[in-house]
Amino acid sequence: MLFPTLTFGIFFLIVFSVSWSMRWIPETRKWFLVGASYLFYGWWDWRFTVLLFGTTLFNYLGGLALGRTQGGATRKVIVAVTVGVDLSVLAFFKYYDFFLTSLDTALTTLGLHRDLPFMEVILPIGISFFTFQGISYVVDVYRGHVHAEHSLIDVMLFKSFFPQLVAGPIVRAADFMPQIHEPPRLTRDHVAIGVVLVLSGLFKKMVIANYLATDLVDPIFFDPTAVGALDLLVGIYGYAVQIYCDFSGYSDIAIGVAALLGYRFLPNFDQPYRAASLQDFWRRWHISLSTWLRDYLYIPLGGNRHGEVARYRNLFLTMFLGGLWHGAAWTFIFWGSFHGAMLGVEQWARKKLHEFAPVHEDEPGIFARLGDFAWHVVGVFMTFHLVCFAWIFFRSDSFSTAANYLSGFFDWSTDNSYTTPFLVGLVALALLFQFTPRNLGRELAVSIRALPFPAFGLLLGVGLLVIWAIAPEGVAPFIYFQF
Structure with a gap:
């Protein structure tokens, strides 16, 4: 169902x-x-x-x-x-x-x-x-x-x-x-946040994720050798948005439905593509899984209690097993291993950078703040593209498909068939929302909590009709059903 x-x-x-x-x-x-x-x-x-x-x-x-x-x-x-x-x-x-x-x-x-x-x-x-x-x-x-x-x-x-x-x-x-x-107990807060989350989740899944899947991602990954480099680039950005909207959309609906039945679930996503490091990304992406892996795998393995080498080993093993959890395929294992290795590299590089250039809290001048902002922007850009690189293996059905995808970036002579203004705009809009205020959904819920209860039903009904009207035909299963 x-x-x-x-x-x-x-x-x-x-x-x-x-x-x-x-x-x-x-x-x-x-x-x-x-x-x-x-x-x-x-x-x-x-x-x-x-x-x-x-x-x-x-x-x-x-x-x-x-x-x-x-x-x-x-x-x-x-x-x-x-x-x-x-x-x-x-x-x-x-x-x-x-x-x-x-x-x-x-x-x-x-x-x-x-x-x-x-x-x-x-x-x-x-x-x-x-x-x-x-x-x-x-x-x-x-x-x-x-x-x-x-x-x-x-x-x-x-x-x-x-x-x-x-x-x-x-x-x-x-x-x-x-x-x-x-x-x-069913409170106005339960109903307001439930309505907002159900509608936002359905919009993410039925409109953004489904359009990107059917018109961009699925045909490109079916045969990466048949498309141009621009299609491949937009395609992997599109998949990054698709899997986020698909999975966070399901989480939003689940949390919203639970709220309407009187139960509170913790958030599962927190604008992960605004993360400035892989460590920050995993604090924001699939939070319930990343915290589960931390509490029931990483910490029992020893966490960071037994030295630097042991910490890197435990990080790698945790992400390796996290990749295996996602699916019985070597591409998932590579995806998890890549994240585990890069988390270790990131921590080592941060340690060396702090040793080379210690942070001085007593220098909050304008140039220091500008420098911090520039490093943050670079961090967001690099983190997003490392995540996108790993998504290629996560989405590919084999290493051969992933290799064809990557090699296609060196061929800019092939025509681009799938990069349309609509799809590029959809990807750009979805990524832009990663940088909106973090509590935007809760603020929307607060703004409607004073409505009479029949108005909540009307709002939900009208929202469903609008989403159904603008969504593509068909109902695609959620990506994470396979896991």
């Missing part, structure tokens, strides 16, 4: 109306929301609801066992087994074919070909997201950040809540559980 469809619109109207009619009976409301979430997830293939319930039950039992166990060694075994099962399920569904295909290629190259147990494994939508949520719950119970939940329905709602189930954001138990323990 896709967000920008009539089917989801009818589904959400029913869920919204019924759930708020149950606000005086919170436990029944939880059961209803869990049932609606399982219906939402099972719309693609009902069999995967069994997988969702099974992993949820296992995480619930793991949390209970941790809550009732005092011994440190036993608790470590419990969390290791629970997390190990979660990762094994994820590895089987997501990486079984990839690992066997890679092994088969390696054995054939070495002249050691063997018959391997290949099978067609269907990837359940959203398995990476709800697996990471389950792991974070168990680990946080182990660390004492949250209490083990005694109610199975609470854990089921936490893992299956439909707005964020299939493509995030990755919600932490410490943020969500306290909200479901309180009586549900």
